[in-house]
Amino acid sequence: xxxxxxxxxxxxxxxxxxxxxxxxxxxxxxxxxxxxxxxxxxxxxxxxxxxxxxxxxxxxxxxxxxxxxxxxxxxxxxxxxxxxxxxxxxxxxxxxxxxxxxxxxxxxxxxxxxxxxxxxxxxxxxxxxxxxxxxxxxxxxxxxxxxxxxxxxxxxxxxxxxxxxxxxxxxxxxxxxxxxxxxxxxxxxxxxxxxxxxxxxxxxxxxxxxxxxxxxxxxxxxxxxxxxxxxxxxxxxxxxxxxxxxxxxxxxxxxxxxxxxx
Amino acid sequence: xxxxxxxxxxxxxxxxxxxxxxxxxxxxxxxxxxxxxxxxxxxxxxxxxxxxxxxxxxxxxxxxxxxxxxxxxxxxxxxxxxxxxxxxxxxxxxxxxxxxxxxxxxxxxxxxxxxxxxxxxxxxxxxxxxxxxxxxxxxxxxxxxxxxxxxxxxxxxxxxxxxxxxxxxxxxxxxxxxxxxxxxxxxxxxxxxxxxxxxxxxxxxxxxxxxxxxxxxxx
Numbered sequence: 001x002x003x004x005x006x007x008x009x010x011x012x013x014x015x016x017x018x019x020x021x022x023x024x025x026x027x028x029x030x031x032x033x034x035x036x037x038x039x040x041x042x043x044x045x046x047x048x049x050x051x052x053x054x055x056x057x058x059x060x061x062x063x064x065x066x067x068x069x070x071x072x073x074x075x076x077x078x079x080x081x082x083x084x085x086x087x088x089x090x091x092x093x094x095x096x097x098x099x100x101x102x103x104x105x106x107x108x109x110x111x112x113x114x115x116x117x118x119x120x121x122x123x124x125x126x127x128x129x130x131x132x133x134x135x136x137x138x139x140x141x142x143x144x145x146x147x148x149x150x151x152x153x154x155x156x157x158x159x160x161x162x163x164x165x166x167x168x169x170x171x172x173x174x175x176x177x178x179x180x181x182x183x184x185x186x187x188x189x190x191x192x193x194x195x196x197x198x199x200x201x202x203x204x205x206x207x208x209x210x211x212x213x214x215x216x217x218x219x220x221x222x223x224x225x226x227x228x229x230x231x232x233x234x235x236x237x238x239x240x241x242x243x244x245x246x247x248x249x250x251x252x253x254x255x256x257x258x259x260x261x262x
Numbered sequence: 263x264x265x266x267x268x269x270x271x272x273x274x275x276x277x278x279x280x281x282x283x284x285x286x287x288x289x290x291x292x293x294x295x296x297x298x299x300x301x302x303x304x305x306x307x308x309x310x311x312x313x314x315x316x317x318x319x320x321x322x323x324x325x326x327x328x329x330x331x332x333x334x335x336x337x338x339x340x341x342x343x344x345x346x347x348x349x350x351x352x353x354x355x356x357x358x359x360x361x362x363x364x365x366x367x368x369x370x371x372x373x374x375x376x377x378x379x380x381x382x383x384x385x386x387x388x389x390x391x392x393x394x395x396x397x398x399x400x401x402x403x404x405x406x407x408x409x410x411x412x413x414x415x416x417x418x419x420x421x422x423x424x425x426x427x428x429x430x431x432x433x434x435x436x437x438x439x440x441x442x443x444x445x446x447x448x449x450x451x452x453x454x455x456x457x458x459x460x461x462x463x464x465x466x467x468x469x470x471x472x473x474x475x476x477x478x479x480x481x
Contacts, residue, residue, distance in 0.1 A: 031465060033338075059416070070440070071437045072434075075305065082297060086292055086293075173429065208268065
């Protein structure tokens with residue numbers, strides 16, 4: 001059980017996402033999770049061992065480390081990635097529920113059901129409309145909120161995104177103000193800025209996806225308002241043309257029949 | 263043999279669960295197991311090496327660490343995850359038993375072996391009660407062993423061979439406390455989910471029984 005398992009779970013959601021959603025998922029896995037696992041964890045690996053304070057007083061180093069790093073960057077990123085990925089599970093659950101309902105309809109032998117077999121239901125890609133639209137949009141909204149909250153928490157806890165080389169500490173039992181040196185501060189700053197930049201890109205992608213979905217919703221509504229006769233769920237251009245042609249044919253047939261009878 | 267085994271086990275259980283049961287599996291996977299493996303394990307990795315006492319007396323640090331941490335938080339957490347996931351195996355075994363029986367008698371005895379009714383309902387309810395029981399027991403154990411869920415920065419130790427009362431410093435106490443609170447929150451969430459599922463199943467099947475009796479009376 002590790003990040004690979006999360007990839008398996010979220011990979012299923014990918015099928016039902018918009019194109020922007022697919023890009024977001026790729027950015028998440030390649031530029032955040034993979035970077036975290038293969039690079040960032042090594043950089044922060046020796047963070048407490050190599051955190052050195054200019055004192056021999058036992059306990060001073062522990063206390064100063066705890067004071068300056070209440071929660072390590074690495075753990076905060078891991079939590080951020082878990083929380084940001086979780087709303088996609090809502091979509092996965094909704095899709096699974098819809099599939100379950102379709103399978104139930106199919107098994108009952110419902111004539112309304114348009115599928116030929118169970119495999120078709122399993123492979124089907126649902127369009128993002130109706131209640132699925134609301135679930136999808138809520139999941140994007142929650143993603144945005146979690147990203148923003150974690151970025152703010154980072155900024156607030158570490159007074160910006162820079163890692164200083166030297167910290168001055170006078171927490172008990174340190175006998176007076178003591179100099180403490182952080183290990184690899186420049187490398188840590190580089191990775192912090194990188195992760196923040198990718199978080200910002202993810203926020204922009206989520207905002208773009210939200211705008212796209214809202215625009216699509218209003219366009220669809222205005223189309224429906226413009227064509228009140230047609231059923232909203234099975235609408236496309238070809239069907240509209242075919243329906244119009246059928247109406248013309250039936251009208252002309254009626255006229256012919258009336259003509260005959262008179 | 264690792265956490266992947268538990269993941270496979272729980273994925274198998276997912277098939278025979280109710281909707282709330284599936285949410286429970288998702289919470290256990292994502293918010294407990296995944297957080298444990300990718301974050302929590304590393305915090306407690308060097309807890310003994312980084313535990314420091316203000317004394318040079320050999321053996322004092324060891325004895326004090328053992329006194330304050332009889333069982334490490336992280337080991338209790340792992341035990342809790344295992345014990346809480348195991349009752350679901352009862353359901354899997356019962357379904358396998360049903361399928362075996364159908365094969366043996368060569369006829370369909372149930373509408374579907376995974377349908378939660380009759381004996382399987384009892385097994386499912388027992389597994390829910392056991393899960394809730396284990397969660398509560400471990401939470402109480404955590405609370406009693408460590409006097410609450412706080413992790414202090416400093417503990418005072420005066421056990422032999424420490425010559426007098428000695429100051430000992432725990433490493434990363436704030437980070438450990440944050441993750442302990444996270445553990446407690448997710449445990450409570452799982453308890454709430456289990457209790458909701460229990461009530462839902464009892465309510466659903468009481469209504470079913472009542473309607474069956476009512477329709478029999480009408481006939």
